[in-house]
Amino acid sequence: MKNIKSFIAQVLGVVTALAFFTACENDDHVPEFTLQAASENVAFQNTFLAEYLLSTETANNIAERFVWNQVDFGVQTQISYQLEGSISENFDAEPDYQYDSGTLSETNASVTIKNLLAMAAGLGLDDDPATTDGDGNPNNTGTVYFKVTAFVGSGEGTDAVSTTSDVEQLTITLVEKSDEGGSGIQISSWGVVGSGYNDWGAFEDAPFYTTGTDGVYVAYVNLLDGEIKFRENNDWTNNFGDTGADGTLDAGGDNIVVTAGDYKITMDLNDSTYAIEAYSWGVVGSGYNDWGGAGPDAKFFYDYTTDTFKVGVKLIDGEIKFRLNNDWGTNYGDSGADGTLDNGGDNIAVTAGFYAITLDFNTGTYTMEEASIWGVVGSGYNDWGATPDFLFTEVNPGIWIAENVELIDGEIKFRINEDWTVNYGDTGVDGTLDDGGDNIVVTAGTYIITLNLTEGETPTYSLDAR
Numbered sequence: 219m220k221n222i223k224s225f226i227a228q229v230l231g232v233v234t235a236l237a238f239f240t241a242c243e244n245d246d247h248v249p250e251f252t253l254q255a256a257s258e259n260v261a262f263q264n265t266f267l268a269e270y271l272l273s274t275e276t277a278n279n280i281a282e283r284f285v286w287n288q289v290d291f292g293v294q295t296q297i298s299y300q301l302e303g304s305i306s307e308n309f310d311a312e313p314d315y316q317y318d319s320g321t322l323s324e325t326n327a328s329v330t331i332k333n334l335l336a337m338a339a340g341l342g343l344d345d346d347p348a349t350t351d352g353d354g355n356p357n358n359t360g361t362v363y364f365k366v367t368a369f370v371g372s373g374e375g376t377d378a379v380s381t382t383s384d385v386e387q388l389t390i391t392l393v394e395k396s397d398e399g400g401s402g403i404q405i406s407s408w409g410v411v412g413s414g415y416n417d418w419g420a421f422e423d424a425p426f427y428t429t430g431t432d433g434v435y436v437a438y439v440n441l442l443d444g445e446i447k448f449r450e451n452n453d454w455t456n457n458f459g460d461t462g463a464d465g466t467l468d469a470g471g472d473n474i475v476v477t478a479g480d481y482k483i484t485m486d487l488n489d490s491t492y493a494i495e496a497y498s499w500g501v502v503g504s505g506y507n508d509w510g511g512a513g514p515d516a517k518f519f520y521d522y523t524t525d526t527f528k529v530g531v532k533l534i535d536g537e538i539k540f541r542l543n544n545d546w547g548t549n550y551g552d553s554g555a556d557g558t559l560d561n562g563g564d565n566i567a568v569t570a571g572f573y574a575i576t577l578d579f580n581t582g583t584y585t586m587e588e589a590s591i592w593g594v595v596g597s598g599y600n601d602w603g604a605t606p607d608f609l610f611t612e613v614n615p616g617i618w619i620a621e622n623v624e625l626i627d628g629e630i631k632f633r634i635n636e637d638w639t640v641n642y643g644d645t646g647v648d649g650t651l652d653d654g655g656d657n658i659v660v661t662a663g664t665y666i667i668t669l670n671l672t673e674g675e676t677p678t679y680s681l682d683a684r
Contacts, residue, residue, distance in 0.1 A: 260289050260299070260368040260381045266388060269359075270334060271585070273345075273393045274615070277332040277673075279574055279589040282388070285326045289368035291379055296370075301327045303364045305340045307385060315340025317364075328588075329364075334390050337362045345392040358392040401525035404428045406435050410483065411457075412446030414476040415439060421666075421682040423452050426485060427522045433488040438497065438520040440480050440621055442684060445473035448485060448492070458485075458492075465491055480517065480543075496543050499527050499577060505536030505568040515544050517621070518577060519613040527577040530591040530611040530618075532636075537565035540577060540584070550577075550584075557583050572635045574612065590634045592618050592669060598628030598660040607636050616672030622684070623665045629657035632669060632679070642669075642677065651677035 264285040272281070284301055291297060302309055303317030315337055319327045341360035349357045369380035409423025416423060426435035426448075448467070449457035459471030467490040474494075482497035500515025507513045518527035518540075540559070541549035551563030559582050566586075574589035593607025594600075600607060610618035610632075632651070633641035643655030651669070658681075666682045 258287065258289060260286050260366055260383045262286050262364075262366065262383055262386055266386060268389065270331075270388055270390045271393050272331050272334050272338060272390055274335065274673075277330070277335060279331050279587050280328045281331045281334050281587075283326060283328045283588065284364065284366065286366050286368075286383065288325050289381060291370050293370065296323060298323060298369055299325060300367045300369075301329075301364065302367070303329065303333070303337065303362055305337050305360070305362055307363050309363065309365070311340060334362065334388075335392075338390055338392055343390075343392050345394050347394040356394070358394055360390055362388050362390055364388060401523060403522045403525055405522065407450050408435055408448055408485065409450075409452060410437055410439050410446055411449050411452075412444055412473065412476075414441045414444030414446045415684075416682070417684070419452065421680075423449065426483075427520075431488075433486065435485045435487075437483045437485075438481075439483060441476045441478060443478050444476060446476055447471075447473055460492070465493065467492055498543055499540060500542075500544060501529060501531055501533075501538050501575065502541050502544075502549075503536055503538030503565065503568075505533045505538045506531065510544065515541065518575075519611045519619060519621075521576075521613055523614050524576075524578075525580060527579075528611055528613060529575050530572070530589065530609050531575060532572050532591070532606060532609060533568045534570045535568070537567055539563075539565055552584070557585065559584055572609075590640075592632050592634055592671075593636060594620055594623055594630055594667060595633055595636070596628060596630030596657065596660075598625045598630045599623065603636065607633065610667070610669060616670065616675075618669040618671060620665075620667040623667055625660045625665055626662045628660060630660055631655075631657055642679075644679070649678050649680065651679055 262284060264283065266282065270281055286299070289297055299322045301317070301319040301322070305311045305315045309316065317329060317333050317337070338360065341362075343358050343360050345358060347356070351357045364386045365383050367380055367382045404427065406426045406428050408426040410426070411419055411423045424437055424439040426437045429436055447457050447459045456469075458467040458469060460466060460474050461468045461471040463472075463474075467485065467487070476494070479496055480498035481494050483492065483494050485492045499518040501518075502510050502515045506516055516529050516531040518529045521528050539549050539551045548561075550559040550561060552558060552566050553560045553563040555566075559577065559579075568586070571588050572591045573586050574591070575584065575586045577584050592610040594610075595603055595607045608620050608623050610620045613619050631641050631643045641654060642651040644650065644658050645652040645655040651671075660681065664684045666684060668680045668682070670678045
C-alpha cells in the first residue's frame, strides 16, 4: 500500500509540474497588438473658399464642412478624430477664440459662421466701416487656422500614436454695415390691404419699403384673386384706391382688382401714381425642380435690411439657374463660377443639401451657403415627414416666412433640415415656441406662417389664414 501511495504522489507531482511549466509557457505567448504609424497621413479633402464672409444675420449657417480621409493605424479598433481651429497658428489662443470639435468618430465636421465670428472677435475685427487698423486699412479681415488629428484611444500617453494634418489658413471677412439700418432701406408707414392679400386686415398689411427717392415706395407681395387698396399705419384714415383704373392714386378711391400671383408694386406719392408688375425671382434646374417640369421655381423673398433677395431651399445633385417669373426671358447663371450673376450665363453645379441663397442685384453677385433651414412638418401637412417639409426663408435677421402653406386638419411642428434634432412646438398654446414642445393643432386652410427667432427675444410664431 505504501508503494502505491508513493507512486500516486509521484504522478501528481509530475502533473503539477507540467501544469506549472505549461502555464508559464502560455504566459509567454499572450497575443499583443502593436500600433503602427498611420499608413496615410490625415489630410483635408474639401475645397476651401478664398474668403469666408461673416455676418451676424447668418450666424447659424454652416461656414464650412471640413472633410478628411479615413486613417489606418494597422489595428482593428475605432479611430478617432479631432478638428481644431484657432486665431493662433500655434493653436495656443484663449479658449473663447478657438474651435474644438471634441472627439469624433466620423471623418467630417461642420463649422458655423457663429464659430468664425467668435474667432473674428479674438482678432479684434469689426463690421464698422469707420474703423481701420494701424495702417489705415479696413479692420474687418483676418486669418484663422484649422487642423485635424487622427488617433487611437485617447490620443494621449507615452504610447500614443497619431497623425495631424497640415494647418489650413482661412481668410475671414466681416461684412461691413453701410449704416445703422444696414441697406438704408426702411419699412414705410404704407401697406397693401384687401381681399387680395389679408382679407381686409385680418392680419398686418404687406409693407411698402422706402427707396432712394423720397415719396417713392415699393412692395413685393403675393396676391390672391380679389381687390386691394393702399393704406397708412394699418388704418383707414389715409388710404388710396384707383377710381377709373388708370394707374392714378385717388384718396379713398375704388378698390383695385388683382389676380393671384407675385407682384412688385411701386407707389409714387410725388405724382400720385402706382404700377403693379409681375415679379418673382426663383431657383430652377435639375438640382431643384427638373428645370421647371416638376413644379414652380423656389421663390426668393425680399430682405430690406440688405436690399437683397433670399430663399431657403433643399437642393439635389445637379445644376441650377435663377430666373424671373418662372420664365426664361430673364435668367442668370455664373459663367466663371466666381459668384457673379451673368445674364444667360452657365448653369451652376450644386450638391445635395439645404441652402440659403442670396441674390444681390446691386453688386451683381450671389452667395449660396449650406444652412439650417426651418420647415413645417406634421399630420396637418405631410404626415410627419412622408413628403418633404414646407421650408421657410429667413427674410430678415431672425424672421422666417413660409408663404401659402396648404394645411389640413391635424397637428404641426417646426424643425430644422427635416430632422428632429432641433424642433419647436407650443406647450401652452400661447404663441411661444418651446424647444421640443407640444404639437400645434391646425385646421384646414392656406396660411402664411411666421417664426420670430430674433436673437435675444422670446421665440414666437403666427399662423395667418388667407
